[in-house]
Amino acid sequence: xxxxxxxxxxxxxxxxxxxxxxxxxxxxxxxxxxxxxxxxxxxxxxxxxxxxxxxxxxxxxxxxxxxxxxxxxxxxxxxxxxxxxxxxxxxxxxxxxxxxxxxxxxxxxxxxxxxxxxxxxxxxxxxxxxxxxxxxxxxxxxxxxxxxxxxxxxxxxxxxxxxxxxxxxxxxxxxxxxxxxxxxxxxxxxxxxxxxxxxxxxxxxxxxxxxxxxxxxxxxxxxxxxxxxxxxxxxxxxxxxxxxxxxxxxxxxxxxxxxxxxxxxxxxxxxxxxxxxxxxxxxxxxxxxxxxxxxxxxxxxxxxxxxxxxxxxxxxxxxxxxxxxxxxxxxxxxxxxxxxxxxxxxxxxxxxxxxxxxxxxxxxxxxxxxxxxxxxxxxxxxxxxxxxxxxxxxxxxxxxxxxxxxxxxxxxxxxxxxxxxxxxxxxxxxxxxxxxxxxxx
Amino acid sequence: xxxxxxxxxxxxxxxxxxxxxxxxxxxxxxxxxxxxxxxxxxxxxxxxxxxxxxxxxxxxxxxxxxxxxxxxxxxxxxxxxxxxxxxxxxxxxxxxxxxxxxxxxxxxxxxxxxxxxxxxxxxxxxxxxxxxxxxxxxxxxxxxxxxxxxxxxxxxxxxxxxxxxxxxxxxxxxxxxxxxxxxxxxxxxxxxxxxxxxxxxxxxxxxxxxxxxxxxxxxxxxxxxxxxxxxxxxxxxxxxxxxxxxxxxxxx
Numbered sequence: 274x275x276x277x278x279x280x281x282x283x284x285x286x287x288x289x290x291x292x293x294x295x296x297x298x299x300x301x302x303x304x305x306x307x308x309x310x311x312x313x314x315x316x317x318x319x320x321x322x323x324x325x326x327x328x329x330x331x332x333x334x335x336x337x338x339x340x341x342x343x344x345x346x347x348x349x350x351x352x353x354x355x356x357x358x359x360x361x362x363x364x365x366x367x368x369x370x371x372x373x374x375x376x377x378x379x380x381x382x383x384x385x386x387x388x389x390x391x392x393x394x395x396x397x398x399x400x401x402x403x404x405x406x407x408x409x410x411x412x413x414x415x416x417x418x419x420x421x422x423x424x425x426x427x428x429x430x431x432x433x434x435x436x437x438x439x440x441x442x443x444x445x446x447x448x449x450x451x452x453x454x455x456x457x458x459x460x461x462x463x464x465x466x467x468x469x470x471x472x473x474x475x476x477x478x479x480x481x482x483x484x485x486x487x488x489x490x491x492x493x494x495x496x497x498x499x500x501x502x503x504x505x506x507x508x509x510x511x512x513x514x515x516x517x518x519x520x521x522x523x524x525x526x527x528x529x530x531x532x533x534x535x536x537x538x539x540x541x542x543x544x545x546x547x548x549x550x551x552x553x554x555x556x557x558x559x560x561x562x563x564x565x566x567x568x569x570x571x572x573x574x575x576x577x578x579x580x581x582x583x584x585x586x587x588x589x590x591x592x593x594x595x596x597x598x599x600x601x602x603x604x605x606x607x608x609x610x611x612x613x614x615x616x617x618x619x620x621x622x623x624x625x626x627x628x629x630x631x632x633x634x635x636x637x638x639x640x641x642x643x644x645x646x647x648x649x650x651x652x653x654x655x656x657x658x659x660x661x662x663x664x665x666x667x668x669x670x671x672x673x674x675x676x677x678x679x680x681x682x683x684x685x686x687x688x689x690x691x692x693x694x695x696x697x698x699x700x701x702x703x704x705x706x707x708x709x710x711x712x713x714x
Numbered sequence: 715x716x717x718x719x720x721x722x723x724x725x726x727x728x729x730x731x732x733x734x735x736x737x738x739x740x741x742x743x744x745x746x747x748x749x750x751x752x753x754x755x756x757x758x759x760x761x762x763x764x765x766x767x768x769x770x771x772x773x774x775x776x777x778x779x780x781x782x783x784x785x786x787x788x789x790x791x792x793x794x795x796x797x798x799x800x801x802x803x804x805x806x807x808x809x810x811x812x813x814x815x816x817x818x819x820x821x822x823x824x825x826x827x828x829x830x831x832x833x834x835x836x837x838x839x840x841x842x843x844x845x846x847x848x849x850x851x852x853x854x855x856x857x858x859x860x861x862x863x864x865x866x867x868x869x870x871x872x873x874x875x876x877x878x879x880x881x882x883x884x885x886x887x888x889x890x891x892x893x894x895x896x897x898x899x900x901x902x903x904x905x906x907x908x909x910x911x912x913x914x915x916x917x918x919x920x921x922x923x924x925x926x927x928x929x930x931x932x933x934x935x936x937x938x939x940x941x942x943x944x945x946x947x948x949x950x951x952x953x954x955x956x957x958x959x960x961x962x963x964x965x966x
Contacts, residue, residue, distance in 0.1 A: 665802040667786035668762050668795075669812070669872060670820035679815065683806025683855075690806075 283323055285341040290320055292347070293422055307392035311401075315421025325413035332413065334603040334635050335545050335574040340489055340517045347423070348372075348456035348488070351449040353481060361696040363443040363475070366428065370449055371458030371490075373426045382436035388427030388461060397429065401463060404495040409523050410549035410578020410607060416519045420459045420493040427461030432470040432502075441473040441505075441697065448490065450482035450513060455489070462494045466502035466530075473505040473694060480513040480540070487515045487542075494522040498530035500554075505533045507697050509704055512540040514569055520546045528554035535692055536575070537701055538565040539708040544573045552614075555585045563592040564688040564701075566708050567600030567632070574603035581614040584644075590621040593688045595681055596632035597712055603635045610642040610649060617644060621651040626658060626684055678709050715740050715911050716761075716880060721772035723753075723760055730756045732936035733772070738880065741908040745922055745947060746915045748933035749955045754915045755799060757933070758884040761913075762796035763789050777879070791823035793879030797869040797886050804856040809868070812856045813838055813875060820876050841874040845901055863894035870901040881905070882913045887921040899924030919951035932958050 282290070293316050300309055324341050325332040348370035358365070366385070367375035377385045384391075391397040409417060432438060446460050466472065478490060490512060498504055512518050518541045526532055538544050550559050565573045579588045594602045604623040625634040638651040658680050666676035685705055692698040716738040723731040730753045738744055748754050760767050761774070763786035774781040776792060784792065804812070817837070818828040829837065838852065845867050857865050866886050873881050881902070887895055902912060902925050914925055922930070922944060930947045932940040932955070940946065940958050950958070 659802075662802050662804050664764060664786060665798065665804070666812075666816075668790055668798075669816040670787060670790040670823065670876065671815055672787050672819065673785075675815060675819060679807055679812070680804070683804060686806040 282320070286320065286323060288344065289419065289422075292345070296423075306389070307398060308389035311388075311392055312422050312424070315418050315423075319415065319418035319422045322415050322418060324415045329413045331411045331576065331605075334605070335543065335572065337519075337543075337545070340519070340543060343455045343487060343489065345455050345457035345489065347425070348448070348458045350374075353447055353449065359443060359696075359700065362440045364438070364440055366442065366444045368426065368444070368446045368460065370447070370456065371426055371460060373428075378442070380438055382433040383438060384429070384431040384433075386429045388424065388429050388463065391429035391463070397431070400465060401429070404463060404497065404523075407495065407523050407525055407551065408549075409521060409547055410580065411521070411547040411576055414521065414547065416491055417493055417521055420461055420491050420521070423457070424459040424461040424493070427463070429463045429465075430474075431465040432467060432472050434467040435469040436467070437471040438473070441475050441694070443475045443477060446476070446478045446490070448478070448480040448482060448488055448512065448516070450480055450486035450488045450516070452483040452486040455487050457489045457491065460490065460492045462492075464494070464496040464504065466496070466498045466504055468499040469501045470499065471503045473697065474507070475697065475700070476506070476508040477511075478509065478518065478540070479511045480516060482513075484513050485515055486513070487517070489517045490519075492518070492520040494520070496522070496524045496532070498524070498526045498532055500527045501529040502527070503531040505692075505694065505697070506535070507692070507701065508534070508536045509701070510536070510538045510540055510544065511704060514540060514542055514571065516541050517543040518545070522546070522548045524548075524550045524559075526550065526552050526554075526557045526559065529556045531558045533560040533691075534562065535688070535697075535701065536563040537704060538563070538573050538575075539704060541573070542571060544571070546575045547578075548576070549578045549580070550588070551580045552583055552586045552588075555583045557583075557586045559586070559588040560691065561588065561590040561592075562688045562691050564685045564705070565592075565594040565602060566685070566705070566712070567594065567602055568597040568712055569600065570598070571600040572603075573601070574605075576603075576605045576607070578607040579609070579619065581608065581610040581617045581619060584613060584615045584617065586614065587618040588620070591688055591691075592623045593685055594625040594634065595628065595684065596625060596634055597628040599629070599631045601633045601635075603637075604653075605637045605639065606651070607639040608641070608649065608651075610640075610644050610647055612643040614644045615646045617647040617649065619647070619649040622653075624654045624656070624684075626681065627655055628658065678712075681709055681712070682706070715777060717773075717775040719773045721760070721774065722770040723756060724768045724770055725756070725766060729770070730936055731760070734936075734938060736931065736938065738911045738913065740911055741906075742929065743906070743912045743914060743925065743927045745927035745930045746913060746933055747917070747919075747930060747947060747950060752933040753936045754933055755884055758796055758882050758913070758915055761789075761794060761882055762786065790876070791820055795873050795876055795878035795881045797866070797873060797881065797883045799884040799886070799888065801857050801865045801869055803858045803860075805858045807856045808853055809856050810835070810838070810852040813852070813872065816872065817875055838871075838875065841871055844874065844904065845871050846897055847871055862889045863891065866890060866894065866898055870898055874901060874905060879909065880911050880913070882915070884915050885917065886914075887916055887918060895921065896924065919947040922947045934958060
């Protein structure tokens, strides 16, 4: 029995198994700490699975083989002498190569702990384990288990009842990549928003190591919004053009809660985002906004899933992308409206600008509606820069380049302008300008 | 200022302009009238540099330079301004951002110092007031959801801000009510000066009551068949184009 099982294990899974054994052996006297147990649970699930292939419907447009075929080493601890800071006040948390490299901020009414410490508390441990049971909207999602087995330095944030954090929490993930090695990191974030709480979180990925190095960032965020809680979640993904990034964000929303997700994908060679929202009760609002800009041979795949299980909930979804060179974009937006979810309002729109004949966009809206008294819509457009608009701007003295970059910015602005907080909006625009300025057409 | 010689232009193989000759000197206002399909809009588009037109023969000199060799942006920098018949709507670009970029890139190309955001805003406000344009208008997306009259006033605002040597109004009066027409005409009259010229393309004599031209040309089947002073416009209004058309055929 055991032998047969062994034979089925793929070469890449075997490498992860060996990697885990190294960790396990090194534990010595720490074997019974909750984090070790937690990781071992993840590992047990991991080794009984294999990674998805393009034959799996949810991974049809993105092959993960080039990612998992690499010979990874766990990224070592590293220090960066100076951290770029934001222009506005924030609570900063810094991870270098996946390792916590700053003090955790102290905020009244808020618990910020490492996952290892959070697991030591019985109630947090129970909550974390409950979160692990929340299904992702993406099937064959082996990356969740991989993250649990290997996440060395996860973060746990609990915002207490009716606490309003006015300054955004800025979580900075710096990779210091190395062209001689292929690093892997597993950022992990748990956010527990208690009843009536309010926060803004910026998840910010960048690389300050070698531009030519391949590295893989395998992220899992698990978020629960209690009744009447509100969370603004901005993700800025600016990895190097040789990197791979898989981001799983799984959100549960309780009654009257309000979750806004803004995802800006600018970097990375292979990027896959799985965003799942489960509406556990009535009168929730979910905003899913995404913008991506691809060039060279970047591949950016967004899969979203909204589970409308309860009546009177609203979801607004808009993804917009600009693709140049040989880049490829994918949008797969799943919306499930269950039979009980009457009076649901679910709107979905995806649009892209394809600027080169070799760039490709695949769009797949997927609405399944089992309730009869709902308002749902979806739309998808793929287009080019409008020639008559360029002519108009040129005739007013704007150069070809200025005209085009103004139009590209305008295209993305429909997403970014939904960010209510002016500081966050400006930050998003600054990142977009930086990327657009690198674009040649 | 502008010298058009024997200009022959076609679109998709079809000849639209069949030998246009026109000289515009500094400070002059030329009105070009003519029935639908006579080639009026083609002429304005060729001057601004729209690409889908094929220049078969002839030449255009602007201030002694070969205009046909210049890119659209260069023409704008050199001082040509076309007020569009159908201004393009551009969602996501605010009027203010657009005007700021247009003013400063034009100033830069003309060797003038770029204006600071405060100076630009001051300039825009001043000109907007002249055109009775509400300031809220500046925060809106460029031409998006503007009424016909608002779009045309916005064109005039751009013209006033970009300080051209030659303004071309392509049927700016079409579809305007009398108040909007007055505002548009006032803008042109205020911009009139001995160094600035205008070509006013219109269907209707009505506009020429407000903007008084030095010359009126009648365009018919791709040729200027008649040139006169402002009284020609009145005659066209009274008698229609038929007598001109007849004359044109007689000329051939």
